Amino acid sequence: MSGARAPGSSPVAEERLARAALTRVFEPGDPKVTALLRDGGAKGLVIGLAGRTDPPRGFTASRWQGLRARAARARPEQDLEAAARVGARFVCPGDTEWPAQLDDLGAARPLGLWVRGTVDLRMWALRSVAMVGARACTQYGAHVAGTLAADLAERGWVVVSGGAYGVDGAAHRGALGAGGATAAVLACGIDRCYPAGHAQLMKRIVQQGLIVSELPPGEHPTPSRFVVRNRVIAALTRGTVVVEAAHRSGSLVTARAAQRLGRHTMGVPGPVTSGLSAGVHELLRAEAHLVTDAADVIELVGAVGELGEERRGPVVPRDLLAPEAARVLAVLPARGTVTASDVALGAATVTDDAVARLYELQALGFVERHGDGWQLTRQAVQPGFSTSDAL
């Protein structure tokens, strides 16, 4: 790739492009990247990779050589185009869609996220819970994950998981089945389907939710990528629920990452005769909260924070909303509830899009979900919250 400034592009756009290129060069979560970015930013690092033959401090010659070889093959414009073709975009720190809570990861903060789907990642993440667990889960685990996810979605929470077989899949399906919101954070490119058997599920997630990855289009998953991906799930969400995990399971890594980041760590108990509950019980004995249903989860994750259950009203004024969200908001009556399909009809869009916007508006404090109905919050109908002057 070239480090030269493209004609007409702004420094911000150049920095984005450089960050997109770097997602092809460095493995996710590499803490050395942050140090390298400190000097000349992403663009400076791209230029350095192109021209500097002697390795910077902390890098061996062979490692630097390997990174330079990757950088030489990086084509960020093509990656951005490939992403756009599947309805994805690249979100980086500083963007309005960047979830600020990822900054808690410090040096291991992602360079950026490739995001596929129509809704706003930042808004959704504000009211999200991670559900993780065994791939080879039992019927009990699948049942609990599905029910819990459905109930959380029903109550307006976004269910975040890893898109894998077992607990992850059951959680995504549970949320989707309740007409709710779900996001999958993958350990491969957002245009790849891993596992292959989840092709239909991924399609539905893209339509109704979000697929997120640190890796650029086309990248394959590797064992270490699964591990480092877990920190993103933990950091993005208000808390992590583990449903079935054996001793030394990757799900426990996610839960402990959540714990270190000050997020709520929760576990669903199971039979002590089941090896797939042993890891959860280990976690419950050490640090996690025991949860048995959605109410238990919401009691924890909804209790504090600026957008929890206790919030008093919208955090952005009505006239600063994106046009799509504003159109959906305009459909909601001052009193009573409407269904998502009625909202879609009123806003001249499809139901999936209406649902996505409604979740965004819920995260912003404008609307609430009650079963199948949506209604304006008490605060949203007050005139004071209708324009930016009121703030």
Added chain:
Amino acid sequence: MSGARAPGSSPVAEERLARAALTRVFEPGDPKVTALLRDGGAKGLVIGLAGRTDPPRGFTASRWQGLRARAARARPEQDLEAAARVGARFVCPGDTEWPAQLDDLGAARPLGLWVRGTVDLRMWALRSVAMVGARACTQYGAHVAGTLAADLAERGWVVVSGGAYGVDGAAHRGALGAGGATAAVLACGIDRCYPAGHAQLMKRIVQQGLIVSELPPGEHPTPSRFVVRNRVIAALTRGTVVVEAAHRSGSLVTARAAQRLGRHTMGVPGPVTSGLSAGVHELLRAEAHLVTDAADVIELVGAVGELGEERRGPVVPRDLLAPEAARVLAVLPARGTVTASDVALGAATVTDDAVARLYELQALGFVERHGDGWQLTRQAVQPGFSTSDAL
């Protein structure tokens, strides 16, 4: 009954007899008894019940009348004889067999305990764990209770429960099946079999362990007697494990009593889809430790206290042992293990009796159980511990 002193009886014997009589007069756990005993002791109270027509402070005339009527019908000598006929005795505060930890119950301390079986209640209670739970337990609950009790018994712990159907029965059977020690604390007389379906089980418990009750022979269980009985189970043991309990279950009462008494409160988790685990999960969220096996339980109950895992040697000298226990102890070789049946052969007794004595000796720090074998503790083989002079 008569308050007059029987010819040849000592004041201590008279006080015992009076306490035995009072177990027929007052319901277990009545805190007013303690206040009444403060003045003239048990004998004084018996005399008062016989002669005093005006009620003492805190009693209505009709209640006092009712207690007097019960006292008039009490025949403690006959009760002691009835107890002796079924191999039982009356143990009261001050007796060497009285478990001092019951004093933690304060005003609700039992007047005394009717004890059926050949082993020493105090010794056994020092190394005991309570297991309680649902009567209508699931197969899972029965399996877990049985396995846990067997493993605890295997590792030398006495399993205490309430003799009921369900978890209680599974716990007693598990301990017995492992050739271990178990005690049932009943809400009826020690000569009654409640529930009737547990006749065979009770018979085996009497042979291999202990049946204990605050109520004199012949008394029937009542709902309130079950409730107050639970505090004895909680106080007698080092900790209480709840295996399956619905919300508002009596087992949770026992667990909370244990908690208030500073004992360890433990719960075995189960499927969140099972109503019979809901009470346990409630307890685990509030105050109890999550345990999944015998090792978890022993880690808690064995960690502290004068007779826990950390103890260094026998607490009484060898030459102060009861003759039966001394005979058993004399059989054990200086090195290596012997089975209980070999010990029985050597001590010229039956295996059940040998096992009972071995548990007593274990509580006293002389022997240890390893699977099916028994051996002297390292401290017990040191010459310094062989006589009372050494202490």
